[in-house]
Amino acid sequence: MLGYTITQWLFGILSFLAIMFALMVVFTRNPVNSVLYLVLTFFCIAGHYLLLNAQFLAVVHIVVYAGAIMVLFLFIIMLMNLNADTEPRKHIVTRVIAGLVGGVLLFVMVGALKGAEQLQLVHGGSSQIGLVKNLGKVLFSEFLFPFEIASVLLLAALVGAIMIGKRDTNINSKESTN
Amino acid sequence: MIKLVALIPLFPLLGFIINGFFGKKISKSLSGWIASLAVLASFVVSLLIFMELEHSEVKSHIVPLFSWINSDTLKIPFEFLVDPLSSWFLLIITGIGFLIHIYSMGYMHDDEGFARFFTYLNLFVFFMLLLVLGNNYLIMFVGWEGVGLCSYLLIGFWFKNTAYNNAAKKAFIMNRIGDLGFLMGIILIFVTFGSISYDQVFTIASTGNEGTVTAIALLLFIGAMGKSAQLPLYTWLPDAMAGPTPVSALIHAATMVTAGIYMIVRSNVFYSMSEQASHVVAIVGVATALFAATIGLFQNDIKKVLAYSTVSQLGLMFLGLGVGAYSSSVFHVTTHAFFKALLFLGAGSVIHAMGGEQDMRKMGGLWKHLPITGKVMAIGTLAISGFPLLSGFFSKDEILAHTYEHSPTLWFFGQVASILTAFYMFRLLFLTFFGKFRGTHEQEHHLHESPSTMTIPLIVLAILSMFGGVLGLPEFWGTTNWFHHHLDPIIAHKNPSILNHTKEWTLMFIATAAALATIFFAYMVYIKNNILPEAKDEKLTGIKKLIYNKYYVDEIYEAVIRKPLDLLSEGFYKFLDLQVVDGIVNGVGSAVTGVSSLVRKVQTGHIGFYIFGMVLGIIAILFFTFIK
Amino acid sequence: MLNGIPINFYIMLSAVLFIIGAVGVMARRNAIIIFMCIELMLNAVNLLLVAFSTLHNDASGQVFVFFIMAVAAAEVAVGLAILSMVYRNFKTIDIDLLSRLKN
Numbered sequence: 001m002l003g004y005t006i007t008q009w010l011f012g013i014l015s016f017l018a019i020m021f022a023l024m025v026v027f028t029r030n031p032v033n034s035v036l037y038l039v040l041t042f043f044c045i046a047g048h049y050l051l052l053n054a055q056f057l058a059v060v061h062i063v064v065y066a067g068a069i070m071v072l073f074l075f076i077i078m079l080m081n082l083n084a085d086t087e088p089r090k091h092i093v094t095r096v097i098a099g100l101v102g103g104v105l106l107f108v109m110v111g112a113l114k115g116a117e118q119l120q121l122v123h124g125g126s127s128q129i130g131l132v133k134n135l136g137k138v139l140f141s142e143f144l145f146p147f148e149i150a151s152v153l154l155l156a157a158l159v160g161a162i163m164i165g166k167r168d169t170n171i172n173s174k175e176s177t178n
Numbered sequence: 179m180i181k182l183v184a185l186i187p188l189f190p191l192l193g194f195i196i197n198g199f200f201g202k203k204i205s206k207s208l209s210g211w212i213a214s215l216a217v218l219a220s221f222v223v224s225l226l227i228f229m230e231l232e233h234s235e236v237k238s239h240i241v242p243l244f245s246w247i248n249s250d251t252l253k254i255p256f257e258f259l260v261d262p263l264s265s266w267f268l269l270i271i272t273g274i275g276f277l278i279h280i281y282s283m284g285y286m287h288d289d290e291g292f293a294r295f296f297t298y299l300n301l302f303v304f305f306m307l308l309l310v311l312g313n314n315y316l317i318m319f320v321g322w323e324g325v326g327l328c329s330y331l332l333i334g335f336w337f338k339n340t341a342y343n344n345a346a347k348k349a350f351i352m353n354r355i356g357d358l359g360f361l362m363g364i365i366l367i368f369v370t371f372g373s374i375s376y377d378q379v380f381t382i383a384s385t386g387n388e389g390t391v392t393a394i395a396l397l398l399f400i401g402a403m404g405k406s407a408q409l410p411l412y413t414w415l416p417d418a419m420a421g422p423t424p425v426s427a428l429i430h431a432a433t434m435v436t437a438g439i440y441m442i443v444r445s446n447v448f449y450s451m452s453e454q455a456s457h458v459v460a461i462v463g464v465a466t467a468l469f470a471a472t473i474g475l476f477q478n479d480i481k482k483v484l485a486y487s488t489v490s491q492l493g494l495m496f497l498g499l500g501v502g503a504y505s506s507s508v509f510h511v512t513t514h515a516f517f518k519a520l521l522f523l524g525a526g527s528v529i530h531a532m533g534g535e536q537d538m539r540k541m542g543g544l545w546k547h548l549p550i551t552g553k554v555m556a557i558g559t560l561a562i563s564g565f566p567l568l569s570g571f572f573s574k575d576e577i578l579a580h581t582y583e584h585s586p587t588l589w590f591f592g593q594v595a596s597i598l599t600a601f602y603m604f605r606l607l608f609l610t611f612f613g614k615f616r617g618t619h620e621q622e623h624h625l626h627e628s629p630s631t632m633t634i635p636l637i638v639l640a641i642l643s644m645f646g647g648v649l650g651l652p653e654f655w656g657t658t659n660w661f662h663h664h665l666d667p668i669i670a671h672k673n674p675s676i677l678n679h680t681k682e683w684t685l686m687f688i689a690t691a692a693a694l695a696t697i698f699f700a701y702m703v704y705i706k707n708n709i710l711p712e713a714k715d716e717k718l719t720g721i722k723k724l725i726y727n728k729y730y731v732d733e734i735y736e737a738v739i740r741k742p743l744d745l746l747s748e749g750f751y752k753f754l755d756l757q758v759v760d761g762i763v764n765g766v767g768s769a770v771t772g773v774s775s776l777v778r779k780v781q782t783g784h785i786g787f788y789i790f791g792m793v794l795g796i797i798a799i800l801f802f803t804f805i806k
Numbered sequence: 807m808l809n810g811i812p813i814n815f816y817i818m819l820s821a822v823l824f825i826i827g828a829v830g831v832m833a834r835r836n837a838i839i840i841f842m843c844i845e846l847m848l849n850a851v852n853l854l855l856v857a858f859s860t861l862h863n864d865a866s867g868q869v870f871v872f873f874i875m876a877v878a879a880a881e882v883a884v885g886l887a888i889l890s891m892v893y894r895n896f897k898t899i900d901i902d903l904l905s906r907l908k909n
Contacts, residue, residue: 011811015819022823022846026830031839038842041823045849048819051811052860057868061852064875069845069882076886077838080893088835088900090786095833101793102829108797109821112804113814129865130856138865139872150876157880161887167894785901789831789840 011051018044029089031082035074042066054130179230180239183258185223186268187307189216193300201293207283213296214279217303221272228265237261237667240313240377247316251372259313259376263668266508267310267440270515274432275303277635281523282424284631285530295335295422302328306433310440314375315364318441322360322405325434326353332429333421345417352414356404360441363397366390376444380670383447395448395455399462402438408496409466412489413732419481423526426481431488431522432515439495439511443504447670450502460500460584464591467493471598473728475605479536480525483606487562488518490595494577497592503580505665509650510577512661513569516646517561520639521603524555527628527636528610532621538606543615547625550633552611554640559607561643563600564693569646571690576650579685589685593692600693604700612705652686654679816857823850837889837899841882848878 004012021041028034042065049058090098128134139147193216197209204212231237238261246256279299286295302325309321326349334346364374370390371379383391402408407415418430429435442449442459449456467490474486491514498507529536531548545552561568564575574596582589615622627633650661703709727733823846830843852871859867893899 005810007810011815015815018819019822019826022826025839025842025846026826026833031836034839034842038846041846042849045853048853049856052856054856054860054868057856057871060872060875064879065845065849069879072882072886073838073842076890079890080838080899082836082838088902090833090835090902094786097790098829098832101790101797101832102825105793105797105800105828106821106825108800108804109825110818112800113817113821129863130860130868135865135868135872139869143869143873146873150873153880154876157883161883164884164887164891785904786832786835793828793832 007051010047014044014047014051018048029087031077031087032074035070035077038073039066039070042070049130052130053128056130056132056135179223179226180234180260181241182223183227183241183260183311184243186220186227186272187304187311189219189223190300190303190307192216194297194304197293197297197300201297204293206287206292209293209296210279210283213300214276214283216300217272217276217279220303220307221269221276224265224268224272227260228269231260231262231265238377252368254314254316254374256317257313257375258311260311261668262664262666263440263443263508264310266512266664268307270512271303271306271310271433274515274519274639275299275306275428277638278424278428278432278519278523281427281526281632281635282422284629285424285526286422287629289422291335295332298328298331298335299425299428302332302429302434306437309437313377314373315367315379316374318444319357319360319364322401322437322441323357325429325437326350326357326405329353329418329429329434332425333418335421335425339420342420345414345420349414349418352411353404356401356411359397359399359404360401363394363401366394366397370394380447383451386451388452391448392452392455395445395452396458398441398445398448399455399459402441402496403462404438405441406435406438406492406496407466407489408438408462408493409469410731412466412470413728413735415489416482416485416728419479419485423481423522423529426485427519427522427526430485431518435488435492436495436511436515439492439499439507442496442499443508443668446504446668449499450670456500456502458500460497460581460588463493463496463498463500464581464588464595465493466490467497467595468591468598469493469729471595471602474602475598477602478538480528480538480541480606480610481522481536483538483602484518484521484525487521487599487603490599491518491562494574494592494595497581497588498577501577501581501584501588503577504669505662506573506576506580506650508665509661510573512649513561513573513643513646516639517558517570517643520554520558520636520643521562523632523636523639524551524558527551527632528555530628530632531625532617533624535617535621538609540617540621541610541615542613542617543611544625545611548611548627550627550636554636555607555611557640558643559603561646562603563697564596564689565697566690567647569643572647572650572652575686575689576652578689579652579682582681582685593689596689597692597696600696601700604697605704608700608704613708652682654682813857813861816854820850820854820857823847823853835900835902837892837901837904838886840901841885841889845878845882848874 018041021037021044024037025034025041028037042061046058046061046066049055049061129138193213196212201209231239238259241258241260243256243258245253247254279296282295282299286292289295305321305324305328307321309318309325312318312321330346330350333349334343336342367379368374370386371382373379386394404411415430415435419426421430449459470486470489470493474483474490477483477486491510495507495510495514498504498510528541528544528548528551531544531551532541535541557568561570564571578589578592578596581592650659651657653659653662827843827845827847827850830846831840834840834843852874855867855871855874859865859871889899892904896904898904
């Protein structure tokens, strides 16, 4: 097809969609829509992972990000009852400056990374390390200790979130006296 | 057996640990016996090793224990060296040490710090053995500092008395001055020869140029000056008499103060190479001998007399070292350890009987009350005065004969010092044991001979003082000087005796005649004419007053060193501390306050603003890192 | 080349996604949206890590992404808890109104 392989086509389409959805995340006024666009962006990124033969990560990505994290976001937004009308907007000047700074950042980044095309390929493109079996082996041998630590971190975050989110009457009474 | 040399310091260390941790839980006599038996065990091992060495062909054994410091070019193994010199010192330390431990059990019997005393004493023996046994200067330095520490602890043993504490501090600080010299000497040795192990350094010592070797020798001698109480760092030793008397005997007469001599004999290679350094040692030695002997003439405190006598005798030993008579000096160290420990312990026995009184003007006529102490003190006094055929006679004569070979002038001053020694020692003996009792009635009633734990060590030491001389009979008597031969392997350059026999006989005759004449003179003054020292210090005039006040050396040090230092530090405090340092610190503080009051305006508290700042920062970092 | 796609395409894609996230962080006032944009930036980085991991055939990169996901999950949990707390106390999550950092 037009001299491109199917993979290249897929890459092009997924990239285009990812960027579009990402832009929509930033430019949509309604937070709920933003969340939904972000979910779509994440699906595109998951597609990229599949293209890179990183199946395990693609699945984890969808489960963790699109499944768990974004649901959390959505839940909080619903809880706060945010919508397009209540959404605060920055001054137009600030937004223009933000765009300009973003442009400069892109420029600098592209400049900084331009040497990357000379990178030598160590192995062929058909890498098998992203498969569950191979990644699991690495994860449970070489990275076993960090893996266990990560579980402790998640537990700590769980406890922390509950502690913070709990309605503490003492703090509230203190706030009201201030 | 030589392989087991590590046992020797191990026993006192164990004693130290047991007494240090459990001293309060076990009974007094048990803790005393633990400490004494630890030293006895060391003595037995030392004796076995000494015998083995005596029959062994190889005279120098290095016993490696473990690798101690290992850092780039600095490699210092923890090794012990067993050779004639160290094995001989081992015998002195553990032998005399054991006797003094036994003695202390009687002397310190009523003291509440009994276990603490033996803890320190064992620790001292441990460090002293380390000092003597080490095969490199660093181990010697560790022992050196360790004995200094124990000396400090034991001088200030009765820490409730401020004067005693000050004496302890003085000893420690004076020693530190010397230690600095010693440390610099070690560093210079390492820099010059790339090693501090004796065997390596001494084999390549001849490659060093003379200036460096002289510097090393002088720096080491500064260390010896501090530890062995030589002019000008001697003032701590008389004050160190604040400690319990057994301590004075063990540390400040028999062992620790001879560490300086051990060190110089050990490093005799350097001193043989450097004429100037040897000269300095000889002159400082003879000056100290003379100076301390004159002060000793008018002291009234029985222990102070002995202290000045120790300083004087140490001076004599250094004179011997300075003229190259290393083995004679070690011989004198040995006999001096015998009779000076005896004298100190005897004095302790007297003080014990007098209920803590140390002033000789309040004693007198103790001979009939303290028969054993009196007799052994008389033997010790005769020995130190150079009475013929007693131990001091041989060792002192040997040093003086070698001095005569070297320089008759030095010999003259040395002879004068030794005459003065005879005089003040007999003054001590006569004032203490003869004449009428001058103390209070209560004291007279209380007089008693000491218990056998104290008298037995005294008797043993008295026998040693009497017959210790046979170790080194002079060669012109046609006998072999065993001691000379014993130490031969460790002396690098021997200077053969150039005196003929007639001269040696003459010198010996002069010394004997002088000693006897002095004793007679002292007898005339203190017994026949019964002239007593002034009861009141103020009545003294002229030169007597000058000497009685120890030439005002302490006061001079106070005025010349301490006062200017105080003024200097005061000045530094006022200028450097208050103006410069505080100025900088306060200036930094106010500068930070000033700048931050400007900068804080940037901190608006708006998160959006901060995020902009962060992104701009990232841009800047990327820009400067990757695009140049 | 990764399945026929040059590595710098991935670099460009990641950079663009990252900058969109950064612009979002700068241009929006809603703390939750800012949070989401940060997640977007994280993902841009993750994508690049996976791409390089595959390029070098080295699993460390992907393991790293896995850990980043774990940390991100923890971060979101705590972060959203804080935001809900802030909302409960101040009745707003507009960062321009939340300028109490100043004092």
